[in-house]
Amino acid sequence: MGETTTLRLHNTLTRAKENFVPIDPGNVRMYVCGPTVYDYAHIGNARPVIVFDLLYRLLRHLYGAEHVTYVRNITDVDDKINARAVRDHPGLPLNEAIRKVTETTAAQYFKDVAALGTLEPDFQPRATDNIPGMQSLITSLLGSRHAYEAAGEVLFDVGSMPDYGKLSGRNLEDNLAGARVEVDAHKKNPADFVLWKQSSADEPGWDSPWGRGRPGWHIECSAMSERYLGQVFDIHAGGLDLIFPHHENEIAQSRCAHGTPVMASYWLHNGFLQVEGQKMSKSLGNFITMHELLEAEKFGGRKWPGEVLRLAMLMTHYREPIDFSVKRLEEAEQKLRDWQRAAKPKPGTPPEPSVIAELTDDLNFHRAAVALDVVARKANRGTETAANCLAATLEFLGFTTNGLLQSDTDAPAGVAEAVAARLAALNTRDFAKADTIRAQLLTQGVQLMDYKDEAGQRQTKWEIK
Numbered sequence: 001m002g003e004t005t006t007l008r009l010h011n012t013l014t015r016a017k018e019n020f021v022p023i024d025p026g027n028v029r030m031y032v033c034g035p036t037v038y039d040y041a042h043i044g045n046a047r048p049v050i051v052f053d054l055l056y057r058l059l060r061h062l063y064g065a066e067h068v069t070y071v072r073n074i075t076d077v078d079d080k081i082n083a084r085a086v087r088d089h090p091g092l093p094l095n096e097a098i099r100k101v102t103e104t105t106a107a108q109y110f111k112d113v114a115a116l117g118t119l120e121p122d123f124q125p126r127a128t129d130n131i132p133g134m135q136s137l138i139t140s141l142l143g144s145r146h147a148y149e150a151a152g153e154v155l156f157d158v159g160s161m162p163d164y165g166k167l168s169g170r171n172l173e174d175n176l177a178g179a180r181v182e183v184d185a186h187k188k189n190p191a192d193f194v195l196w197k198q199s200s201a202d203e204p205g206w207d208s209p210w211g212r213g214r215p216g217w218h219i220e221c222s223a224m225s226e227r228y229l230g231q232v233f234d235i236h237a238g239g240l241d242l243i244f245p246h247h248e249n250e251i252a253q254s255r256c257a258h259g260t261p262v263m264a265s266y267w268l269h270n271g272f273l274q275v276e277g278q279k280m281s282k283s284l285g286n287f288i289t290m291h292e293l294l295e296a297e298k299f300g301g302r303k304w305p306g307e308v309l310r311l312a313m314l315m316t317h318y319r320e321p322i323d324f325s326v327k328r329l330e331e332a333e334q335k336l337r338d339w340q341r342a343a344k345p346k347p348g349t350p351p352e353p354s355v356i357a358e359l360t361d362d363l364n365f366h367r368a369a370v371a372l373d374v375v376a377r378k379a380n381r382g383t384e385t386a387a388n389c390l391a392a393t394l395e396f397l398g399f400t401t402n403g404l405l406q407s408d409t410d411a412p413a414g415v416a417e418a419v420a421a422r423l424a425a426l427n428t429r430d431f432a433k434a435d436t437i438r439a440q441l442l443t444q445g446v447q448l449m450d451y452k453d454e455a456g457q458r459q460t461k462w463e464i465k
Contacts, residue, residue, distance in 0.1 A: 001340045005062060005338070005356065005357060005360050006019055006020075006360065007019070007020040007058070007062060007360045008020065008057075008270060008360060008361055008362055009235075009266050009363075010268065010269075010359055010362050011168060011265075011266045011267060012243065012267040012268065012269050012318060013167055013262075013266070013267045017051060017362055018266070020289075021265075022063070022234050023232065023234055024264065025063060025067065025234070026067050027067060027069065028059055028063050028068045028069070028234055029053070029069045029071075029229040029230070029233035029234045029235070030055070030059065030068070030070050030071070030229075030233070030234060030236075031071045031072075031073075031221070031224075031225045031228075031229055031233060031235070031236050031237070031246075031264070032052045032070070032071070032072045032236075032238060032243055033048070033072065033073065033219045033221060033237075033239070033246070033267075034072040034073045034074050034075065034124070035071075035075065035083070035109055036075040036076075036078045036080070037074055037075065037076055037081070037102045037105040038078055038080040038081040038102075038105065039080075039104045039105060039289075040105065040108055040109075040289040040290070040291045040292075041108075041112060041113075041289060041290050041291075042118035042240070042280065042287060042288060042289050042290070043110050043273065043275075043280070043288050043289070043290055043292070043293060043309075043324060044272075044273045044280060045236065046112075046113070046116060046309065046313060047239070047270050047273055047318075047322065048237065048238055048239050048270050049113050049116060049118055050116055050117075050118065050309075050310050050313045050314065050398075051270045051313070051314070051318040051363065052072075052118075052268070052270075053117075053118040053119055053237075053364060053398065054314065054359070054365070054397070054398065055237070055268070055363060056068065056070045056119060056121075057119065057396060057397070057398065058356070058359050058360070058363070061356065062360075062391055066342065067170070068122075069121050069122045069123070069228070069229065070119075070121040071121055071122065071123045071125065071224065071225065071228045071229060072107075072121040072123075072124055072173070073124070073125050073126075073127065073220065073221060074102070074106055074124060074125065074126045074127065075127050075210065075217070075220060076098065076099075076102040076106070076126050076127050076130060077098075077127045077204065077214055077215060077217075077220070078217075081098055081101060081102060082094070082203060082204060084101050085098040085101045085177075085437075088100075088101060090100070090106070092179065094203065094204050095128075095204050095205075096179065097114045098128075098140060098204055099128070100129055102126075102128075103385070106126075108265065108291060110124075112289075112290040112294060112306075113290070115290075115294050115304075116272065116290070116306045116307075116309055116310050116398075117307050117308030117310045117398035117399060117400075118310075118398065119307060119398075121283070122228075123228045125224045125227070125228065127215070127220040127224070127387075128228060130210070130220065130223050130224050131206050131215065133147055133223035133226065133227050134195075134196075134219045134220065134222075134223040135208055135209070136214045136223075137195075137219060137222055137223055137226070137253060137257045137410075138154055138195045138196055138210075138219065138226065139209070139256075140257040141156065141195065141253065141256060141257050142154065143242075143258065143393060144257070145157070145160060146160045146161065146256040146257070147195055147409075148188070149210060150186040150187070150433065151184070151186035151198075152197070152198040152210075152211065152213075153194050153195075153197045153198065154187070154194070154195045154196040154197075154210055154366075155186075155187060155192045155193065155194060155195060155251065156193050156194075156195055156252060156253060156256075157187050157188055157189070157192055158191045158193075158233045158252065159188060159189050159192075159308075160254055160256070160281050161252050161255070164191075164248070164252055165248060166243035166251075167243060167244075167247055167248050167267060168182070168247075168248045170241050170244055170248070175426075176404075179323070186230055189239075193216060193218060193245065193249050194216035195215070195216050195219050195253070196208060196210050196213050196214070196215055196216060196219075197202075197209075197213050197216065197217075198211055198420050199212055199213045199214050200302070201252040201286055202375050211232070216276050217246065218245070218249035218250055218253060218387065219253060220245055220306055221246075221250050222250050222253040222263075223252045225250075225254070225263075225264075226254065226289060231254065231258040231260055231263075232258075232260050232262060232263065232264070233263075233264050233265075234264065234266060234446055235263050235267075235268060235347065236250075236263065236266070236267050236268075237267070237268040237269065237270075238269060238270075239269060239272075239280065240268055240269045240271055241272070242269070242271060242274055243269060250263060251263045262267040265358075266413065268318075269319070270318045270319065271318065271319050271320050271321045271322060272322075273321070273322050273324055273439070274321065274323050274324065275288060275323075275324050276323070276324070276325050276326075277323055277325075290309075291292055294310060300326035300329065300330075301327065304329055304333075305333070307336060307398070307399050307400060308329055308332050308333045308336060309329070309332075310398055310399070311332040311333075311335065311336050311399070312324065312328050312329050312332035312451070313329075315328070315331075315365065315366070315369070317362075317363075317364065317365065318363055318365075318368065319362075321456065327350040336399060338376065339372065339376050339390060339399075340399070340400070340401055341392065341449070341461060341463065342375075342376045342379035342380045342387060342390055343387055343390040343391035343394055343401045344379070344384065344387035344390075344391055345388070345391040345392070345395070345401050346388040346391065346392075347437050349389055349390070349391065349392040350389075350392060351376035351392050351393040351395075351396040351397075352371065352372065352375050352390075352392075352393045354371040355368045355371045355372050355375075355393050355396075355397075356373070357371075358362055358370075358371055368397075372390070372393060373392045375389055375393065376390055379414060380456075381397035382459060387409050402405075413447055415441065415444070415462065418437050418440065418441055419441070419460055419462055421433075421435040421436060421437060422434045422441075422448070422460070423458065423459075423460055426450075427457060427458065441462070447463050447464050448460055448461070448462050449461045449462065449463070
């Protein structure tokens with residue numbers, strides 16, 4: 001096991017910051033709602049990926065990597081996916097066409113999130129691979145009279161659950177027509193939601209006791225989390241927009257199917273994202289995908305490294321709204337490069353304890369970054385242990401350190417000699433010669449960085465731009 005530092009997390013279910021106490025410290029379990037893979041994922045999808053990757057890293061550090069299980073699902077049953085499958089693969093059976101669409105978009109998603117410096121979850125299940133588990137849950141809900149059949153659908157009966165709405169704070173009277181619930185005559189209550197619905201010949205479908213059909217959205221995560229984490233687990237996380245109805249309905253299904261007091265002990269939600277001060281939408285022309293940020297020159301007229309996107313996302317506390325802008329990315333890039341220039345990797349070096357301590361306060365990355373700045377200042381003064389610690393901490397946080405700064409043995413011909421000659425010129429106050437050497441090196445793509453070591457002596461680092 002790792003450190004015994006107390007981790008505190010803001011629990012949406014209780015609306016309070018609480019000490020994290022795992023059900024089993026030897027098997028800490030976290031589930032995060034993943035993307036619906038009908039198209040390239042947008043930058044709003046990147047925020048939970050990055051935030052909860054940081055939490056995953058922290059849990060692994062505190063409890064040991066072998067004692068943490070992280071599941072992030074893939075939703076590949078969706079009306080938008082169906083429409084794209086029909087459009088792109090008209091000659092194939094629909095279920096097969098859907099698989100082709102989602103394999104392509106899911107592969108792009110995996111590539112994009114890897115570029116953000118994220119670790120792979122332990123499991124990334126697809127909804128279509130878990131239909132039997134969904135049907136088993138529905139059968140249990142029907143047997144316990146928490147669900148009913150009507151008009152070709154199986155519906156969850158929210159009236160059968162006395163404390164339905166606890167996560168979102170909504171009571172049944174709040175769930176009126178137009179309040180993000182479908183109101184149909186066959187429902188007992190307007191808030192009743194679909195567990196299984198019939199499929200026509202031109203819709204994807206699976207055989208079931210209730211006829212050929214497909215699952216509702218919410219039942220997917222209940223089935224997949226149970227399969228990989230059990231009926232009750234530690235952390236369930238996702239975006240703020242998922243609290244109602246998705247997470248509320250997951251809780252209802254899982255608790256009523258299993259007779260458990262909770263589905264997960266802690267519920268975490270990241271805040272919304274805007275782009276340059278506006279809500280992101282295709283109509284405003286500010287809809288940006290992760291792929292476009294990484295591979296195109298659409299935002300700010302350039303491509304952006306994944307680790308810069310990662311830092312830009314973390315600079316605002318995960319529960320707060322974030323304004324994603326070119327200025328923000330530029331600030332993140334400058335900060336990250338400053339850290340990386342001072343870092344010197346050394347295998348076996350642990351991350352900075354003060355940074356870990358700040359993160360254990362509900363992932364307070366701002367204060368963690370301040371603590372990291374202290375280490376960076378020591379490293380810039382020539383303290384090698386600080387440079388080693390800085391590199392280890394950056395790697396723990398999901399950022400690169402290798403390859404930015406070069407050693408003399410990696411230098412192109414003549415660079416080491418030129419750097420030494422410039423340093424000698426500076427020490428004799430021949431600034432004109434020093435400036436000439438710097439300019440010559442810059443034409444070769446070599447950028448110099450001067451600093452003073454612990455003894456106060458001038459030193460120079462360099463990097464390939």
